[in-house]
Amino acid sequence: MRVNNIPNVRTCIAPLTEDVTVETQDTFASWPKETHNTSATKADACTVDVLIVGGGPAGLEAAVQAAKQNAKVLLVDENQQLGGQLIKQTHKFFGSKQENAGTRGVTIAKELEETVQDHTGIELLLESTVIGFYEDTSSDYFTFAVSKRKGYESSIVKVQAKTVIFAVGAMENMLLFPGNDLPGVYGAGAVQTLMNVYGVKPGNHVLMVGAGNVGLIVSYQLLQAGILVDRVVEAAPIIGGYHVHAAKLRRCGVPIYTRHSIKEIIGSDHVEAAVVVRLDENWQEIPGSEKTIECDTVCLAVGLTPSTRLLSQMGVKMYTIAEAGGFVAIHDDYMQTSVPGVFVAGDNSGIEEASTAMIEGKIAGVAAAIQTGKTSTKQAKELLDIFASELASLRAGPFGEKPRIAKQKIQTFWRKNQ
Template sequence: MIDVIIVGAGPAGLSAANVCAKNGLKVKVVDEFMKAGGRLLGQLHEEPDGTWWNGIEEAKKLSEDAQELNVAVECGVSVHNIKQEKSYWKVYTTKGDFKTRALLLATGAAETSLPIPGWTLPGVMSIGAAQVMTNVHRVRVGERGVVIGINILSAAITRELQLAGIEVSSMYLPGKNIVTEDAAKPLSTMKSMLKVASLAPSKLIRLGSYFMKYESLQSLAVRFYPKNGMKVWGMPVHLRKAVLEIVGDKKVEGVKVAQVDVNGEPILSTEKFVPADFVCIAGGLYPLVELAAISGCPFQYIAELGGHVPVHNENMKTPIDGLYVAGNITGIESAKVAMKQGAVAGYSISMDLLKTDVNIEDQLQQAINHVKQTRNQATIQFHPDIHSGREKIHASFKNTLRTDI
């Protein structure tokens, strides 16, 4: 029997593994991808102090620590089922079934897609796909592309594509339809972008931090948003233009773009064809929770956390015995927060499995404080009300326990 199985070798999973192993537990980490590091692997951005956050290096550090601590990290392994038995969990993988005393789900996030006519054409991909191709595989996704969806993730990755010498000609809103909802509305997109003021010095953002304070000015800014877009990193960002259709015969040849009114409704007479050999769709991230769902863990829908999340407390424990969660499965935040959450889960599991050790309790408390500190200092914040989202999910953990009694 293994002490701890961790699903996901990303920032949360590896950090948790290393803490557990330091406390003498026998740990196994499994991940579907062929390299450990999770979405850290693609990340590359400049911090406000001018240093670079290089996810590949961060992943390497975590992996090397794991190796030194004798953590078994197995890549290319998919988990397709988990089952709670009387005193252990059974984990079903593509490389055999395993028994474990504690199970940590650190499965991360997936990307929300924005269905737009033509989105299944070869050459259309999620923005994260382009990130992995560019920074991890070092393969060009194309010569000249457009990005559909204006949000923190697409802004950061578009910058990464530019760094690698791949031209992105413009960023547009998605055409309005039943699915694209808020992402297609200029005002709500503007509002969410204004909250990322620290991402990079740019006209849009400088302007934004001013408009942020005044609701009426925000709609004015959208109303008078320049027709040719506002240039960020030399590339026009169009809050008043949307992609209505992706066009191509056997693969992407371009997009049909039109101006939109302040509500995101297209002005059809303004339709124009923009050539492109690749298109990235950026709909944002949501917690990847399937394994938690089949475990019987209760869920809450919390918009601030990015969707449905398994109920858990500050210790990263779910109401189900021996089941823990950490990282983006608990809500969409930066990799730095995920790493700290992983450490919390590691101490929490160690405390539960090694009941005699009193020191761990202090370390757990410290680790919880580190999560809060990191959250407060985060450069990349996916949701402005993340704190209230965290309070809601922790409160629902208390309520779950109460109703059980």
């Protein structure tokens, strides 16, 4: 959107102020008619051992571990609050005690945030986005530009880092169908943010698309907020999420239709209804099976894609691995990519869970600190072995099958490239 004449503002993370002018922006931005108050001329600068991009569970754990190994850490996140996806997860986590089972995502985020804030070796930069990597052959450090916001104003910070850990998470997938750009069509993450972070109802009558864990959990949270969930449609022949979540929904009278998808939205300037359709074994629409569902909100919970643009910019070797959610960086057992000193952790290294993101973060944090030479390699390596075996046991169960395959493929590509 264009906010107070400034183009390209991400209004989902920009704070609202009095008398603000917000305009829609179609395709490319045009230059502001008058000069706005972005002070990007004078860059602040800092130099660190480890730059961590992203303050979700992976980035927070990476920061703690790297700092514990005596590295000077800078943790950058674009939001006002640390925690990444966890700040909207009001449900209790599933799995074993080791996976934080029984603890709410928001509580895990709070605990990690407190640990990070108590650590003197970690500097925090919130409401700040790492916007680019700049090659500088005259230096042994990686050079990044960070856009630091204050309201709608921004300034640039130049960060030089010996090593960098990308823990930037993932982006929600969208679906192509007529009307998918109308107000009332949301990604499940946006619905969660509105309800669970800001206490705002996204609508009153919802069609949920996707019966993975995200679709099921968000449907239940919508019901808890007093919103009618008409049904869940799922293109696959089976429900992808945990059956305990599906059973809860069914007990509340919400039907789940597998082999069904959304065909189009009815409405001229907002969602008034949606047409759903049955699919055959080849995922093709069955003519005549269309059904019009009255609703004002369509929520898409159709998976995530790892965020890898900064990694691509740095020339890291990447491959498309379906089980990882798309295009991902290949990396070694210690999360180091094909560019020495560049590490990944969490959803941007393959879509998985907060539990595994945290352990990958720990591994990347220790490994990056070793790379900087700030720690005793023998002792740190023992820690790495402990974290690696925790990670293997987390992925050992039936729900770990997809990430297990994804990581095996990543390792195979890694070995081929050595």
